Amino acid sequence: MVSDAELFAAAEAIRQKAYAPYSKFQVGVALLADDGRVYSGCNVENAAYPIGNCAEASAIAAMIAGGAKRIKRVYVTGPGTLPVTPCGGCRQRLREFADLDVTVISHGVEGAPLTQTLGQLLPHSFGPEYLGN
Ligand code: THU
Numbered sequence: 266m267v268s269d270a271e272l273f274a275a276a277e278a279i280r281q282k283a284y285a286p287y288s289k290f291q292v293g294v295a296l297l298a299d300d301g302r303v304y305s306g307c308n309v310e311n312a313a314y315p316i317g318n319c320a321e322a323s324a325i326a327a328m329i330a331g332g333a334k335r336i337k338r339v340y341v342t343g344p345g346t347l348p349v350t351p352c353g354g355c356r357q358r359l360r361e362f363a364d365l366d367v368t369v370i371s372h373g374v375e376g377a378p379l380t381q382t383l384g385q386l387l388p389h390s391f392g393p394e395y396l397g398n
Pocket of ligand 1: 285288290291292307308309310317318319320321341349350351352355
């Protein structure tokens, strides 16, 4: 059993590695996957701003490369006091691999964590089942 404290620690560990020279906003994500393992990722920015990767995308890539299939819990960490919630695009990225009742914890590490479900973050969403998957 992986605790939220362990997910927080994994997100914070990888957040230190974030490449965010433009925004200076370093984000870490830890995903608990269906294989019982924790996969993590950080944001990777680019001088061509729009092609930077969010931490969620990096963590999902690590999970898929690691052989896991589904996301069971999500922990996002970033700077400041406001909960660092996944951006709209990343909510959709998570939707591809997580059920709507999966918990997403958003944490600006100087403040309190916010616990929501993916369904709360992305209501009435479009997903793989619309395409028969
Ligand atoms: N960012 C993430 O990586 N994930 C989030 O949940 C919110 C925003 C990144 C994108 C960009 O590198 C920086 O934070 C500022 O938007």
